[in-house]
Amino acid sequence: MITREVESTEKEQYNKLVNHPLQSWEWGEFRQSFGQKVVRLGVFEEKKMVSGYQIVFSQIPKTNYSIGTLLKGPKPDELMINSLKKLGMEQNAIFIKMEPLLLGPDPKTQTFLLDHGCVVGKPLFTKNTFWVDLTKTEEQLLSGMHPKTRYNLRLAQKNGIMITEDNSPEAFQSFLNLHFETTEREGFFSHNQQYHQTLFKIFHPAGITHLLIAKYQNQPLVAWLLFEFNHVLYYPYGGSSREHKELMPSYLVMWEAIKLGQKLKCQNFDLWGSLGENPDPKDPWFGFHRFKQGFGVRLVEFIGTYDLVINYPFYSLYNYIDKIRWLFLRSFTKIKKLL
Incomplete structure (x- = not known):
C-alpha cells in the first residue's frame, strides 16, 4: 500500500x-x-x-x-x-x-x-460523548427516556411549541442570535460570527447542515445547527432564549432532531460530547450533560x-x-x- x-x-x-x-x-x-x-x-x-x-x-x-x-x-x-x-x-x-x-x-x-x-x-x-441509537422505533426511544424527559417533551407539544427545519438566511440569523445570547449568558467560549457564517456557506450546499428552529407564537426560542454525514447525525451548535423556558422547547427540538435523523436514514445520533461517568454537579456543563442523558443515550468513550x-x-x-x-x-x- x-x-x-x-x-x-x-x-x-x-x-x-x-x-x-x-x-x-x-x-x-x-x-x-x-x-x-x-x-x-x-x-x-x-x-x-x-x-x-x-x-x-x-x-x-x-x-x-x-x-x-x-x-x-x-x-x-x-x-x-x-x-x-x-x-x-x-x-x-x-x-x-x-x-x-x-x-x-x-x-x-x-x-x-x-x-x-x-x-x-x-x-x-471531550473524551466522552452520548449516542442515540436511531435504528430503534419511536416507541422504543420514548420508553427508554427518563420519565421527566418524556414529560417535558410532551409538555412542549401541549404548549404549542412548533419545530421546523428552516435553512433560510433569516433562520440562520435567528440561530446566530440565540447562539451568542446563550454563550454570553453561560460564559462559554464561542467562535465568532464569521466562523459560523463561513461554515454554513460551505456545509449547507453539500447537504451536511440542517437547522431546526423552535418557535412559540412565531418567536424563535431555540435553534440547533445539526450535521449529517455518512449516516450519522451530529449536534455541534445550538442556542436558546431566556424567555419561555418553562415551555420546555429544547426537549421537543431534541425529539424532532431524532426523528429527522431517522428520516435521513441515519444509524446514530452523536450529541457531540459529555462529561463522562460520575460528573461533578458543579461543572458548568453539568446541566447540559444531564439534559442529554435523559434521552436514553449510550455513553461512549x-x-x-x-x-x-x-x-x-x-x-x-x-x-x-x-x-x-x-x-x-x-x-x-x-x-x-x-x-
Missing part, C-alpha cells in the same frame, strides 16, 4: 471513506478559507483508495512553526505514523495532535501510539488525545506558553462575569 495526497478529482471517493464531518472534504475547505494549510492523504491499494484522512496545519503567529491536527481520523498504524512524521517535518510542525475516531479503552492502540513518538496530549474534544511530537524542545516550550495563556483567559472570563 502507498500513501499520497488526494487529488480534487477524488473528492467524492474520499468523502465516502471518512467517517466524521471534521474529516470531510468540506471541513478542509472551511479551514482553508481561514488561511490554514490542509493536507488530505489517501491510502491506496494499487489504484483504489481504501482509507483517507486530512491534517490541518495552523501557523504559530510570528514564527516559522506550525501545529497540525488530525481529528476524528481512522485507526493509527505504522504507515500513518510514518506519513505523518514526514509531513510534519515538511510543514515545520512542532507536533500533530491526533484524536482518532476509535472507541476506548484500547490498550493495544494506546501502547502503539506511545511507542511511536506520541505522548498523551491536551484534548480539543474514545481512546483520547495523543500528540505526535516532531520537535521535542519546542514542544515543551509550546506547552508551557499555552498553559500560561489559558490561565490568563480563564482569569479574564471570571473577571468579565463579575463586571
Whole structure:
C-alpha cells in the first residue's frame, strides 16, 4: 500500500471513506478559507483508495512553526505514523495532535501510539460523548427516556411549541442570535460570527447542515445547527432564549432532531460530547450533560488525545506558553462575569 495526497478529482471517493464531518472534504475547505494549510492523504491499494484522512496545519503567529491536527481520523498504524512524521517535518510542525475516531479503552492502540513518538496530549474534544441509537422505533426511544424527559417533551407539544427545519438566511440569523445570547449568558467560549457564517456557506450546499428552529407564537426560542454525514447525525451548535423556558422547547427540538435523523436514514445520533461517568454537579456543563442523558443515550468513550511530537524542545516550550495563556483567559472570563 502507498500513501499520497488526494487529488480534487477524488473528492467524492474520499468523502465516502471518512467517517466524521471534521474529516470531510468540506471541513478542509472551511479551514482553508481561514488561511490554514490542509493536507488530505489517501491510502491506496494499487489504484483504489481504501482509507483517507486530512491534517490541518495552523501557523504559530510570528514564527516559522506550525501545529497540525488530525481529528476524528481512522485507526493509527505504522504507515500513518510514518506519513505523518514526514509531513510534519515538511510543514515545520512542532507536533500533530491526533484524536482518532476509535472507541476506548484500547490498550493495544494506546501502547502503539506511545511507542511511536506520541505522548498523551491536551484534548480539543471531550473524551466522552452520548449516542442515540436511531435504528430503534419511536416507541422504543420514548420508553427508554427518563420519565421527566418524556414529560417535558410532551409538555412542549401541549404548549404549542412548533419545530421546523428552516435553512433560510433569516433562520440562520435567528440561530446566530440565540447562539451568542446563550454563550454570553453561560460564559462559554464561542467562535465568532464569521466562523459560523463561513461554515454554513460551505456545509449547507453539500447537504451536511440542517437547522431546526423552535418557535412559540412565531418567536424563535431555540435553534440547533445539526450535521449529517455518512449516516450519522451530529449536534455541534445550538442556542436558546431566556424567555419561555418553562415551555420546555429544547426537549421537543431534541425529539424532532431524532426523528429527522431517522428520516435521513441515519444509524446514530452523536450529541457531540459529555462529561463522562460520575460528573461533578458543579461543572458548568453539568446541566447540559444531564439534559442529554435523559434521552436514553449510550455513553461512549474514545481512546483520547495523543500528540505526535516532531520537535521535542519546542514542544515543551509550546506547552508551557499555552498553559500560561489559558490561565490568563480563564482569569479574564471570571473577571468579565463579575463586571
